[in-house]
Amino acid sequence: MSRLGRIGAETRAAYRTFLRRRTAVFFTFFFPILLIVIFAGLIRTQPASGGIFAKPTGYYVPGYLGTVVLFTPLSRVSSEVARYRDGNRFQKLATTPLSKTEWLAAQTLVNIVLIGAASVVLLAALLALGGQFSLSPWLLPYVVVGSTLFCGVGALIGRATSSQDGAISMANGIALPLLFLSDTFIPLSLFPDWFGPLTLLSPLTYFARGVRGATYEPVSGIGVLPPMGPGGYLGILVVLALGFFLWGAVAQTWQE
Numbered sequence: 321m322s323r324l325g326r327i328g329a330e331t332r333a334a335y336r337t338f339l340r341r342r343t344a345v346f347f348t349f350f351f352p353i354l355l356i357v358i359f360a361g362l363i364r365t366q367p368a369s370g371g372i373f374a375k376p377t378g379y380y381v382p383g384y385l386g387t388v389v390l391f392t393p394l395s396r397v398s399s400e401v402a403r404y405r406d407g408n409r410f411q412k413l414a415t416t417p418l419s420k421t422e423w424l425a426a427q428t429l430v431n432i433v434l435i436g437a438a439s440v441v442l443l444a445a446l447l448a449l450g451g452q453f454s455l456s457p458w459l460l461p462y463v464v465v466g467s468t469l470f471c472g473v474g475a476l477i478g479r480a481t482s483s484q485d486g487a488i489s490m491a492n493g494i495a496l497p498l499l500f501l502s503d504t505f506i507p508l509s510l511f512p513d514w515f516g517p518l519t520l521l522s523p524l525t526y527f528a529r530g531v532r533g534a535t536y537e538p539v540s541g542i543g544v545l546p547p548m549g550p551g552g553y554l555g556i557l558v559v560l561a562l563g564f565f566l567w568g569a570v571a572q573t574w575q576e
Contacts (some may be wrong), residue, residue, distance in 0.1 A: 401478025
């Protein structure tokens with residue numbers, strides 16, 4: 321079987337596994353919609369002169385998309401790595417032609433398809449609620465690259481933990497702070513001046529600022545990072561995605 325054939329077969333198997341896990345389906349498609357409903361209500365109750373939810377709905381598009389791009393691959397890939405390890409499936413895969421990189425590529429493809437579908441649902445819901453933003457062609461590469469990046473991070477989390485529960489707990493413990501401290505829902509103007517450059521340590525910052533620049537308004541520079549358009553932020557994300565993907569693949573141990 322060719323490399324594409326091996327990746328395709330593993331992708332189909334991973335997709336069927338996802339459909340059998342109702343909790344994963346809920347958090348991928350319905351939890352972000354619930355988040356939109358809650359935050360949309362908060363936005364409408366805030367005064368226009370300030371506050372965390374004082375900006376128009378279009379400003380928060382990166383946060384809504386970031387929720388899916390961040391949480392879905394971190395929780396799914398980390399738990400899959402732990403599940404395969406606990407079930408000795410990696411040892412079995414080590415006897416097949418499938419490589420670590422091909423296995424992670426299959427998991428990543430499934431996540432890209434699922435996150436892409438969830439993103440379409442999210443954007444449609446935001447437009448239905450009256451959100452004012454552009455459906456930029458930049459959204460597609462941002463979702464693909466962002467999903468790939470966090471699949472790599474998820475693989476590293478799964479490798480570092482000893483169980484599925486531990487993997488999911490660590491994934492949520494990392495994702496939740498990143499979601500609110502990466503220039504997504506909370507504007508940097510509400511943080512101390514010294515905090516802005518620290519957001520550059522979060523990969524989600526480059527996703528959020530690039531998506532905001534493509535769909536809502538130009539963004540200014542942060543710290544040593546000058547102002548740049550969606551293409552500049554996407555370039556940074558591509559480098560990070562390649563690095564974390566390869567790191568996540570190499571870090572897996574298929575034989576104990």
